[in-house]
Amino acid sequence: MRRFTQGLYGYAVALFVCLAGAGLFLLVAPQSREEHIPRLDYSITVANFGHTVPFGVWAPRQDPPGWVPNSNRIAKGEGGAQVLYLGYATAKREHAMFAQSNEQPAAGFANRMTNTDKTQGTRQIGGATWEQRYREDKKQRSLVRVLPDVTLVITGTADWPELEQLATQLQQRPKG
Template sequence: MRRFTDGFYGYAVALFVCLAAGGCFLLVNQGGEEHIPRRDYSITVANFGHTVPYGVWAPTQDPAGWIPNSNRIAKGDSGAQVLYLGYATSEREHVMFAQSNEKPAAEFANRMANTNQVAGTQQVNGQPWERRVREDKNQRSLVRVLPDVTLVVTGTADWPELGQLAAVLRQRPQG
């Protein structure tokens, strides 16, 4: 037993144990700031506007403390274009804004909200938005069906946070 406590081997074993303990401590305590990648959506929104026959809706500014972290254009079930903008909110919940002129509008809204059950309305800038809830997915959605486009703000955020994004949405001129 003395062999591991005396001389070079004892020193090497003690050094190894200290380094391993320090490494474990650093591994467990990797503090630092949370990093959420920021994704600029301006080009995606502009490209979307060139492919659809209506004025595109987009945020005039990001709500305070929100980080835009995803954006894409995809084809919906009926072949219509769909714009998706994703955010991490100031409370670090997830919110997505989706819009499309997919018909029927109700099917698009139901698919984005993961439910067809309306749970009331919420006024945003004087306009009524349908509230929809999918409890088993912890998902709340605000839906607004307009003559030429359907808007959906959905995610794990609470109603006031969803309303923050809906409040900064404005229709841009077509083209």
């Protein structure tokens, strides 16, 4: 028995037993080859946000095809303003976020959400004019729409057509 616990031979046997055990564990452990992105329903968060703000809340009529809503929250913005965040994994598995706030001045909110104050023109999406912004070092594309009572921002690493998909789904829900 002593020869199995000493020297190079004993070391090799112990190593083989450990590797065999690990290999056996990997063979019998269940494995999933499918991507798993947690889906979070944001309908209650949007409804709660609607009860706390003095304007009609904007939200998607439906999620764009293949998109997975994976985060949502309500937060306090500058000066006590309310902010709603809805996060997504897009169909191309990039990140996109929709945020809205009644923060004033609107430019401060938009600049923070887009990480830039530089506009690159405008886009017409669904009959509405959106400001286009791009921050190259973060590969962050953003669409901004400033309305009298609320500022809407769609931002993320998603490409322009995907961000536009989300913009076309947005509709204002009546206050109440």
